[in-house]
Amino acid sequence: MLPRRTFLIVTALLSGAIAVPAHAATIQIVMDNLVVSPAQVTARVGDTIEWINKDIFAHTATARNGDFDVAMPPKKTVTSVLKKAGTVEYYCRFHPNMKAVLTISP
Amino acid sequence: MFVRLSAAIAALSLLGGAALAQGAKPTDPQIAHIAYTAGVIDVAAGKQAITKASNKDVKAFAEGMVRDHEAVNKQALDLVKKLKVTPEDNDTSKTLSKQAADKLAELGKLKGADYDKAYIANEIAYHKAVNGALETLLIPSASNAELKSLLQTGLKLFQGHQQHAEHVAAGLK
Numbered sequence: 001m002l003p004r005r006t007f008l009i010v011t012a013l014l015s016g017a018i019a020v021p022a023h024a025a026t027i028q029i030v031m032d033n034l035v036v037s038p039a040q041v042t043a044r045v046g047d048t049i050e051w052i053n054k055d056i057f058a059h060t061a062t063a064r065n066g067d068f069d070v071a072m073p074p075k076k077t078v079t080s081v082l083k084k085a086g087t088v089e090y091y092c093r094f095h096p097n098m099k100a101v102l103t104i105s106p
Numbered sequence: 107m108f109v110r111l112s113a114a115i116a117a118l119s120l121l122g123g124a125a126l127a128q129g130a131k132p133t134d135p136q137i138a139h140i141a142y143t144a145g146v147i148d149v150a151a152g153k154q155a156i157t158k159a160s161n162k163d164v165k166a167f168a169e170g171m172v173r174d175h176e177a178v179n180k181q182a183l184d185l186v187k188k189l190k191v192t193p194e195d196n197d198t199s200k201t202l203s204k205q206a207a208d209k210l211a212e213l214g215k216l217k218g219a220d221y222d223k224a225y226i227a228n229e230i231a232y233h234k235a236v237n238g239a240l241e242t243l244l245i246p247s248a249s250n251a252e253l254k255s256l257l258q259t260g261l262k263l264f265q266g267h268q269q270h271a272e273h274v275a276a277g278l279k
């Protein structure tokens with residue numbers, strides 16, 4: 001009984017540690033009146049970005065290096081998880097005057 | 107085509123200049139009408155492009171124009187209703203509509219890559235001209251704060267579209 005219970009706890013701890021890294025955070029980036037804010041964000045691989053589009057227009061967050069391309073319908077919030085480290089400049093394909101930078105550490 | 111294009115731009119800036127020279131700033135009801143008309147014109151051009159464009163980036167751009175300008179014009183209608191302002195037709199709106207109708211007919215005669223290039227070139231010129239009118243005439247003349255703020259959003263939108271059009275044009279060469 002006891003060894004089996006210990007085994008279960010260890011398994012739970014291990015899988016927990018793998019599924020939810022202690023530092024994983026959720027970061028909000030807002031598109032409002034064709035402005036991205038904050039324009040500069042630092043994050044880590046594994047963090048979730050909550051892309052909040054307050055506009056009546058569709059926007060995208062399109063990485064110049066091709067690392068991500070997130071579509072945001074009007075008045076919707078979408079989420080994406082950061083998978084790769086790097087300093088990524090991104091813009092909106094529909095309104096290229098909307099630009100920002102995400103700095104992702106490993 | 108280039109003669110027509112520059113004529114359209116000249117007319118837009120002339121109108122702005124003429125109104126300023128007379129010292130007669132457009133009123134809020136006139137400004138609302140001009141801004142709304144500018145959107146309607148680009149929606150009509152976009153709808154024509156959706157049926158005529160052969161390049162997929164050009165078609166996607168046109169779909170974006172219809173989507174964005176319909177959305178912002180709906181917001182404009184909601185605002186004038188709320189402010190109890192009745193948009194007032196005026197010479198600038200009339201000239202813009204007339205020129206746009208001519209341009210639509212002219213583009214309607216073109217086909218394939220020729221059409222795509224001419225449509226995008228006109229979109230760049232048109233958005234540039236409207237940006238100029240917004241910056242130098244319409245925004246400074248607007249007296250209602252909410253109208254001014256909507257025009258400022260409109261300016262950012264038109265600037266974004268101009269850059270988008272420039273990207274698409276670069277890809278056509």
Ligand SMILES: [Cu+2]
Nearest residue numbers: 059092094095
């Ligand atoms: Cu956008």
